[in-house]
Amino acid sequence: MKDLWGWRNLAVSLVLLGLLPMSWPGLGASATNLRFQPSLLQARPGETARLEIWVDAAVDLARLELTASYDPQVLEAVDADPGREGVQVEIGPVFEGGYVPQNQVGDGTLRLVAQRFPADGSFSGQGIVAAVTFRVREGAPPGSYPIHLDPASLRLMGPEGRPLEVAGLTDGLVRVPPLTTALSGWITREGTADYGRTSVTAIFYPAGPVQPPLNWARACTDPHGDFLLPVPDGEEATPPDLSRPDEGPPSGPHEWAFVRLDFPNHGSECYWMPLDEEVVNIGWHVLEGGDINGDGCINILDIVRIIAEFGQSTPAPCVVPYAPCPAPDPVERVAPPSDVNGDCRVNIFDLTIAAENFGLCSNCP
Numbered sequence: 249m250k251d252l253w254g255w256r257n258l259a260v261s262l263v264l265l266g267l268l269p270m271s272w273p274g275l276g277a278s279a280t281n282l283r284f285q286p287s288l289l290q291a292r293p294g295e296t297a298r299l300e301i302w303v304d305a306a307v308d309l310a311r312l313e314l315t316a317s318y319d320p321q322v323l324e325a326v327d328a329d330p331g332r333e334g335v336q337v338e339i340g341p342v343f344e345g346g347y348v349p350q351n352q353v354g355d356g357t358l359r360l361v362a363q364r365f366p367a368d369g370s371f372s373g374q375g376i377v378a379a380v381t382f383r384v385r386e387g388a389p390p391g392s393y394p395i396h397l398d399p400a401s402l403r404l405m406g407p408e409g410r411p412l413e414v415a416g417l418t419d420g421l422v423r424v425p426p427l428t429t430a431l432s433g434w435i436t437r438e439g440t441a442d443y444g445r446t447s448v449t450a451i452f453y454p455a456g457p458v459q460p461p462l463n464w465a466r467a468c469t470d471p472h473g474d475f476l477l478p479v480p481d482g483e484e485a486t487p488p489d490l491s492r493p494d495e496g497p498p499s500g501p502h503e504w505a506f507v508r509l510d511f512p513n514h515g516s517e518c519y520w521m522p523l524d525e526e527v528v529n530i531g532w533h534v535l536e537g538g539d540i541n542g543d544g545c546i547n548i549l550d551i552v553r554i555i556a557e558f559g560q561s562t563p564a565p566c567v568v569p570y571a572p573c574p575a576p577d578p579v580e581r582v583a584p585p586s587d588v589n590g591d592c593r594v595n596i597f598d599l600t601i602a603a604e605n606f607g608l609c610s611n612c613p
């Protein structure tokens with residue numbers, strides 16, 4: 249019992265913190281809940297968003313009346329029943345084969361009254377009441393647009409018109425995202441003050457279930473470590489030597505970029521970034537030095553290479569050769585292969601950087 253009470257206290261705390269919905273099926277008396285599913289959808293102008301209305305933990309439900317409101321300047325309902333005057337929502341399995349005295353969407357209001365066919369009896373449990381598809385109007389400004397279930401309008405009734413209690417309502421939300429035009433960020437490296445020429449490569453994925461990427465782009469950091477990578481238009485296959493993650497993007501309503509950071513003799517880093525802002529800032533990242541042989545880990549093989557070249561040097565200025573981000577002012581002299589920090593010498597600093605990062609491995613595919 250102590251554990252149960254501990255769990256309940258935790259649940260109450262989470263509800264107070266707003267982390268759990270106000271009702272959850274299966275805990276104590278059933279609490280009937282009406283909600284939009286998914287509660288958040290992302291759609292750009294011209295795209296559609298389909299939201300289902302679910303009832304949870306219904307007990308003896310025979311009739312439902314509801315009104316929901318939305319912004320008609322942004323959202324336009326798509327007609328699910330062309331044979332009937334006006335614009336209708338789809339009727340879900342809960343009321344399939346029943347009576348639907350009211351079913352109209354328009355001018356920012358969704359009104360639905362549905363009753364089960366008496367011979368089918370009442371409905372208990374969890375099911376889909378209806379589904380509505382909205383199209384985002386062309387020119388709709390970026391923002392979040394709720395589909396609000398009006399509590400005062402809501403009536404759930406049992407077979408004899410007995411009112412049923414509704415414990416919770418969850419609105420739907422259609423998000424019109426800003427079009428991401430670029431990625432930005434700040435990438436530094438250890439043991440140097442010249443943060444230029446780190447390559448930032450982004451592979452762009454559409455929202456939704458696993459699909460191939462749309463296109464890709466690459467930028468190089470400037471000497472301060474800053475970069476701005478414009479999102480390309482159109483579609484372009486990723487080059488075969490650019491390895492992609494096995495898994496698709498994380499779930500969620502956003503489009504995604506898979507970003508990888510590379511520089512010779514450094515561990516590569518990879519990140520999934522949601523494209524949810526006009527300019528998505530990937531933040532500050534420090535590349536760890538010491539992967540001399542480029543196998544993705546910093547270990548004894550790299551230390552051995554540094555020791556083998558220890559003491560080698562070339563007069564400064566020199567460049568670390570890196571084809572994806574060539575030096576803006578090419579110089580003839582090339583840094584020794586095991587020069588981690590790019591100061592044209594292989595010495596104790598390079599060894600120290602590699603030793604401090606000993607055991608680290610890249611998270612890139």
Ligand SMILES: [Ca+2]
Binds near residue numbers: 549
């Ligand atoms: Ca290595």
Ligand SMILES: [Ca+2]
Binds near residue numbers: 588589590594
């Ligand atoms: Ca060095």
